[in-house]
Amino acid sequence: MDPARNDSAKAIAAADPLAHRPLQEILDRLRDVTDAPKVSFAEILRAMDQGGQPVLLLMPALILVSPLSGIPGLSSLGGLTVALIAAQMLLGRGTIWLPGFILRREFSTARLEWSISKLDGAAAFIDRKTVTRAEWVFGFPGRQLLLLICMVCGLIMPFFELIPFSATSLAIVISLMASALLVRDGLIAGLGLGGLAAAGLLIAKLAAT
Secondary structure: OOOOHHHHHHHHHOOOOOOOHHHHHHHHHHOOOOOOOOEHHHHHHHHHOOHHHHHHHHHHHHHHOOHHOOOOOOHHHHHHHHHHHHHHOOOOOOOOOOOHHOOOOEEEEHHHHHHHHHOHHHHHHHHHHOOOOOHHHOOHHHHHHHHHHHHHHHHHHHOOOOOOOOHHHHHHHHHHHHHHHHOOEEHHHHHHHHHHHHHHHHHHHHHHO
């Protein structure tokens, strides 16, 4: 872990909670969480910026988009984590709480780093394309709607874990919504709504086969 870089990022976030935080920076923070063979959800959350709650929402979604989603039970755990975070953001909580059984869950650090590497290209593309625009989307009730969609997607994720690609498609929707909230880009929010419709059609088709 690089303490200087983490301290710098937290200082920027404290000065401006709505500052643009590139996805690649978030991936770098995930890589730097620990040098130990295993990493826990608690360690990952501590490395995230507490001043920017959308980061906490985006982090488990990115893990579920990565190949780590293939670990049995991780999609359910990630979905419940997203739902709890989104619900608390909806309620306006300043500090996010998660139960101990989620915080204690561990997985291989090497596998986390390998999975993150698979997201680098997509993160770089999104960082190049996102800017602050259509901020009216994030007023009332737009922001609440985005958080509600994230919460519902997280809650239903455990029920679709056995259907291939369904959890990943929901995680992509959550990632888009969280990214939109993070950089305040209304276009990304619109893409998230389109992704929600596509994910619904995909899950319905897979469930029917």
